[in-house]
Amino acid sequence: MMGRYALVQRSEVSLKSIMLVPLVTFVLALLGSMVLFGFLGAPPLEVLYRLLIDPLASAYNISEVVIKAAPLILIAQGLAIGFRAKVWNIGAEGQLIIGAVAASVIPITFPESQNVLMLPAMMLAGMIAGAAWAGIAAALKTRFNASEIIVTLMLNQIAVQILYFLINGPLKDPMGFSYPQSVSFPPVAMYPLLSDDGMLRANASILVVILLSIAALIYVTRTFSGYTLLVGGLAPSAASYAGFSAKKAVWITLLIGGAAAGLAGVGEISGPIGRLQPSLSPGYGFAAIIVAYLGGLHPVGILLAGTFMAIVYVGADGAIIDVGLPPAAPVIFQGMVLVFYLASFALVQYRIVRVQPEARA
Amino acid sequence: MASAFGGPVSLTFQPIHACRKNKNTTFVASLAYVIEAAPLRVVINNREQHLKTKAGESPLLLQLRNITKRYGTYVANDSVDLALEHGQICAILGENGAGKSTLMKTIYGIQQPDEGEIVWNGEKVAVTSPSVARDLGIGMVFQHFSLFETISVVENISLTVPGSLPDLAEIIRQKADEYGLHVNPDAPVHGLSVGERQRVEIIRCLMQDPKLLILDEPTSVLPPHSVQQLFGTLRKLSERGVAMLYISHKLEEIRDLCHCAVVLRQGRVTGTANPRQATSAELARLMIGQDIPTARHAEAKPSCEPALTVSDLTYENPDPLGESLDSVSMAVRPGEIVGIAGVSGNGQSTLARILSGEIRLQGHMAGRIQVFDHPVGDAPPGTRRQMGVTFVPEERLGRATVPTMSLADNVLLTAHGAGLVRKGLIRRRQQADFADKCISAMDVRSRGRQSIASSLSGGNLQKFVLGREILLKPRILIVSQPTWGIDVGAAAMVRQKLVDLRDTGTAILMISEELEEIFEISDRIHVMYHGRLSPSVQARSVTAEDVGRMMMGEFDQKMRAA
Numbered sequence: 001m002m003g004r005y006a007l008v009q010r011s012e013v014s015l016k017s018i019m020l021v022p023l024v025t026f027v028l029a030l031l032g033s034m035v036l037f038g039f040l041g042a043p044p045l046e047v048l049y050r051l052l053i054d055p056l057a058s059a060y061n062i063s064e065v066v067i068k069a070a071p072l073i074l075i076a077q078g079l080a081i082g083f084r085a086k087v088w089n090i091g092a093e094g095q096l097i098i099g100a101v102a103a104s105v106i107p108i109t110f111p112e113s114q115n116v117l118m119l120p121a122m123m124l125a126g127m128i129a130g131a132a133w134a135g136i137a138a139a140l141k142t143r144f145n146a147s148e149i150i151v152t153l154m155l156n157q158i159a160v161q162i163l164y165f166l167i168n169g170p171l172k173d174p175m176g177f178s179y180p181q182s183v184s185f186p187p188v189a190m191y192p193l194l195s196d197d198g199m200l201r202a203n204a205s206i207l208v209v210i211l212l213s214i215a216a217l218i219y220v221t222r223t224f225s226g227y228t229l230l231v232g233g234l235a236p237s238a239a240s241y242a243g244f245s246a247k248k249a250v251w252i253t254l255l256i257g258g259a260a261a262g263l264a265g266v267g268e269i270s271g272p273i274g275r276l277q278p279s280l281s282p283g284y285g286f287a288a289i290i291v292a293y294l295g296g297l298h299p300v301g302i303l304l305a306g307t308f309m310a311i312v313y314v315g316a317d318g319a320i321i322d323v324g325l326p327p328a329a330p331v332i333f334q335g336m337v338l339v340f341y342l343a344s345f346a347l348v349q350y351r352i353v354r355v356q357p358e359a360r361a
Numbered sequence: 362m363a364s365a366f367g368g369p370v371s372l373t374f375q376p377i378h379a380c381r382k383n384k385n386t387t388f389v390a391s392l393a394y395v396i397e398a399a400p401l402r403v404v405i406n407n408r409e410q411h412l413k414t415k416a417g418e419s420p421l422l423l424q425l426r427n428i429t430k431r432y433g434t435y436v437a438n439d440s441v442d443l444a445l446e447h448g449q450i451c452a453i454l455g456e457n458g459a460g461k462s463t464l465m466k467t468i469y470g471i472q473q474p475d476e477g478e479i480v481w482n483g484e485k486v487a488v489t490s491p492s493v494a495r496d497l498g499i500g501m502v503f504q505h506f507s508l509f510e511t512i513s514v515v516e517n518i519s520l521t522v523p524g525s526l527p528d529l530a531e532i533i534r535q536k537a538d539e540y541g542l543h544v545n546p547d548a549p550v551h552g553l554s555v556g557e558r559q560r561v562e563i564i565r566c567l568m569q570d571p572k573l574l575i576l577d578e579p580t581s582v583l584p585p586h587s588v589q590q591l592f593g594t595l596r597k598l599s600e601r602g603v604a605m606l607y608i609s610h611k612l613e614e615i616r617d618l619c620h621c622a623v624v625l626r627q628g629r630v631t632g633t634a635n636p637r638q639a640t641s642a643e644l645a646r647l648m649i650g651q652d653i654p655t656a657r658h659a660e661a662k663p664s665c666e667p668a669l670t671v672s673d674l675t676y677e678n679p680d681p682l683g684e685s686l687d688s689v690s691m692a693v694r695p696g697e698i699v700g701i702a703g704v705s706g707n708g709q710s711t712l713a714r715i716l717s718g719e720i721r722l723q724g725h726m727a728g729r730i731q732v733f734d735h736p737v738g739d740a741p742p743g744t745r746r747q748m749g750v751t752f753v754p755e756e757r758l759g760r761a762t763v764p765t766m767s768l769a770d771n772v773l774l775t776a777h778g779a780g781l782v783r784k785g786l787i788r789r790r791q792q793a794d795f796a797d798k799c800i801s802a803m804d805v806r807s808r809g810r811q812s813i814a815s816s817l818s819g820g821n822l823q824k825f826v827l828g829r830e831i832l833l834k835p836r837i838l839i840v841s842q843p844t845w846g847i848d849v850g851a852a853a854m855v856r857q858k859l860v861d862l863r864d865t866g867t868a869i870l871m872i873s874e875e876l877e878e879i880f881e882i883s884d885r886i887h888v889m890y891h892g893r894l895s896p897s898v899q900a901r902s903v904t905a906e907d908v909g910r911m912m913m914g915e916f917d918q919k920m921r922a923a
């Protein structure tokens with residue numbers, strides 16, 4: 001006879017075991033992909049090489065890693081602030097899209113402009129729009145206690161539809177034949193490239209991301225506002241006793257998360273893409289959730305985890321073409337990272353106990 | 362085959378133990394049965410031990426030899442020796458932070474001693490986990506609660522006691538009646554008051570038929586008549602051979618119940634006493650090395666204008682298991698201490714939460730609570746703090762402090778307005794200074810401001826919280842159970858601080874279950890019963906018997922009759 005099982009928190013969790021979690025996750029996910037992709041006929045060691053070494057083996061690949069790391073890290077920094085406060089924004093993908101759409105209106109309206117303020121204006125527009133999109137979830141949560149998980153998740157779908165509608169309508173390039181895409185952006189709408197080598201696409205957005213990571217570090221470690229959010233996450237009764245408003249925490253965290261995702265959207269259209277088009281992100285908004293947790297919800301950890309994730313992204317992209325992995329390979333890998341992370345983290349923090357023992361035999 | 366899981370948990374940061382197969386075929390009998398049958402019962406896995414005891418080979422149930430426990434460089438227990446006979450109730454006395462809980466956790470297998478050995482029934486044993494301890498026949502009631510918040514009472518108990526949920530629920534109900542430890546087996550733990558949680562802990566322990574029962578301040582939140590009921594139970598258990606280690610700061614209780622007493626100071630055994638013969642004062646002297654000072658308590662000179670007014674406050678608790686309030690009225694003036702006596706669970710915690718703003722009244726009810734003539738019933742806690750009101754809630758861990766944060770970070774919780782934050786940035790120096798001031802003013806024994814709140818001994822954390830709220834120089838202080846879990850010496854100090862604060866013109870509202878405390882320092886006394894508050898009486902002109910009668914609700918009848 002089976003009893004009911006429950007997860008029960010461990011009292012003492014050593015720092016060592018917490019630090020081990022990302023490591024164990026990496027190793028298991030890599031082993032898992034070697035086995036899984038091995039079944040598909042890819043030689044396991046080749047897969048390992050492709051995923052981990054190849055992405056760092058050439059200047060071009062490194063530049064690609066930088067391009068992918070920027071949005072992952074940026075979004076994850078924003079989300080982590082919410083996750084520490086136990087506000088679950090899983091709508092970064094939609095916030096990214098809305099940020100990109102809003103920002104794209106500027107270069108699409110002024111395609112010939114040479115005003116150097118265009119990029120800053122786009123960044124601002126992207127952040128405001130992303131924050132506003134997340135703000136819908138905050139409003140529904142604080143007003144009607146609607147789960148922010150569900151709302152942000154559904155807003156992702158709505159954002160995609162808005163993008164499709166606009167890109168086939170008002171924002172479409174009239175000269176673009178039947179392609180649903182906008183005009184190419186003028187140079188002032190683009191992040192400057194980091195090198196003169198025309199092949200390398202890495203751009204200044206990574207510098208913005210690093211600066212914002214430092215800002216996130218200061219926010220969570222030095223500011224009172226960051227402290228109140230953390231208290232709300234760690235001990236809600238203490239937060240309520242101290243008078244730290246739970247509603248305010250929902251607003252702050254969702255707005256920050258939305259702004260970061262919106263800015264990441266600008267990074268895509270003003271970076272590697274250079275215009276508005278139906279596909280803006282290979283799921284950065286979701287992968288960033290994994291990055292945030294893998295980084296221990298700490299700004300420095302997130303920098304490392306985001307870089308790692310970007311490496312695997314680039315590696316898997318290459319492997320799809322060269323070793324014949326299925327196109328879903330990167331997503332499968334992310335899925336494995338998430339599952340192994342959750343499992344190992346849960347087992348570090350909790351024990352499994354049986355709530356209702358079997359009757360005596 | 363029964364599977365058992367035991368022990369302590371989440372919020373309390375006591376370790377959790379493995380879910381192990383328990384070969385003990387313990388059947389769950391009502392405690393009455395246990396009491397009747399305990400000495401004769403042969404539990405399979407303990408058979409040899411049990412027979413041996415019966416044969417009288419080993420009169421000593423438990424012996425500790427040379428137990429030393431260190432936390433880093435800090436020695437919490439220093440070569441402790443202790444011997445306990447079957448059926449003996451031994452008190453462990455000591456100041457806050459003396460190492461009492463640490464020693465108990467070692468016996469119960471939550472942590473391993475760095476040196477020394479534990480001898481059980483004449484055999485050296487390694488108590489590597491609480492489930493090993495339980496198999497030996499050791500049960501423990503914790504100082505901080507060890508229940509899982511997310512599941513119900515009966516589910517919590519089913520973790521350590523085999524049996525189907527309906528059966529267990531039935532037994533819990535029986536026990537609840539038998540010992541006056543009233544709990545609803547189906548209630549989720551997160552909705553229970555502190556007192557109710559403690560009752561669950563005690564019931565759970567009693568259901569496991571232990572040979573040694575460790576009780577770490579079990580009565581700190583029990584109403585007085587329940588204490589007597591509990592003592593009745595414990596005495597019966599003792600007659601049947603169950604030994605007990607009993608930690609309490611209430612010396613009268615120890616004299617009432619215990620056969621022997623061991624005194625710990627700074628981790629060492631510094632003496633033993635016969636509590637039956639020693640006076641409370643003598644015990645206290647052994648414990649703190651000096652006589653207990655009683656608070657100097659001159660007549661209050663309150664001003665006339667009340668600082669805090671509650672008028673005709675009625676509150677229907679949306680939680681059917683929660684406490685409601687029924688037309689409560691009172692006023693607290695600057696320069697006086699108003700005590701609210703009464704058995705906890707009669708509405709005190711709801712009242713405290715309404716006063717602090719954790720429960721907010723609807724806008725039209727705002728005027729029912731006034732601070733210096735401003736209606737604040739609907740104001741958030743922050744606003745009330747800005748008006749000079751501070752609060753000490755009864756739960757020190759998890760509500761008054763964030764368990765996983767350092768003391769330094771925990772001062773920010775309520776003292777952020779005292780210059781600890783500028784332009785949104787935390788001022789680390791001021792924060793550290795405040796924490797240090799708080800630690801030294803209240804004599805908080807810890808390893809400094811970087812200590813994690815949950816690593817402090819219970820009493821020391823309580824002193825820390827009190828210190829934080831007092832250092833904010835409140836105009837109104839609302840304090841619940843100020844000396845809960847604090848040793849006699851420190852309790853006297855805390856009461857003196859409250860009186861001193863009163864003399865600076867602060868209005869103090871003190872909610873306490875301890876009548877002596879209420880009498881020692883309050884100027885006026887209210888009694889709370891079933892959500893109603895008695896009219897106030899002058900503390901100096903009323904007897905304990907009067908208040909005792911009021912605590913049984915007698916004022917209520919009079920009021921209704923009138």
Ligand SMILES: Nc1ncnc2c1ncn2[C@@H]1O[C@H](COP(=O)(O)OP(=O)(O)OP(=O)(O)O)[C@@H](O)[C@H]1O
Pocket residue numbers: 432435437455456457458459460461462463464504806807808816817818819820821846848
């Ligand atoms: N996990 C821990 N890490 C570090 N220090 C600890 C830990 N647990 C206890 N201590 C320290 O050991 C000392 C003894 O604590 P203990 O809890 O045994 O005291 P106590 O006698 O039970 O006091 P109280 O009467 O206040 O409950 C305290 O100074 C405490 O700060």
Ligand SMILES: [Mg+2]
Pocket residue numbers: 461462463504577818819820
């Ligand atoms: Mg203790």
